[in-house]
Amino acid sequence: MTALQDTIELGLTQIESIQGDNTFTFDEESFPCHVGTQTVSSVLETGGLDETQQNVLVVRKSAFTDGIYPQEDEKITLKEVVYYVETVSTDPTDTFLNIVLKKTK
Numbered sequence: 001m002t003a004l005q006d007t008i009e010l011g012l013t014q015i016e017s018i019q020g021d022n023t024f025t026f027d028e029e030s031f032p033c034h035v036g037t038q039t040v041s042s043v044l045e046t047g048g049l050d051e052t053q054q055n056v057l058v059v060r061k062s063a064f065t066d067g068i069y070p071q072e073d074e075k076i077t078l079k080e081v082v083y084y085v086e087t088v089s090t091d092p093t094d095t096f097l098n099i100v101l102k103k104t105k
Contacts, residue, residue, distance in 0.1 A: 001095075008095045012060050024057060025077040026070050034058040035078075036098075055083065057099040061090070069097060076101055 036056035042049045083101035
């Protein structure tokens, strides 16, 4: 790891500890994360409104010791709620993942 990656890793670890016990479950394994933004929106569909809830998780890549990361349409459980992965992207330093989760009610 570079010095910048180490600094980002340390910062994310500190944010995780400040936020408390934020973990999500993927593939029957728990991972620490930083819960970022959350949005709730309603879209008019045939038959009424469709409410969509979206969360963004920031996860250190080093938390995935086996190197297997969540992919689009896979399930993740966060605070006992099941979400589907909408997108996964990495930062320019390749240190962490931004995982956008989507839950349709």
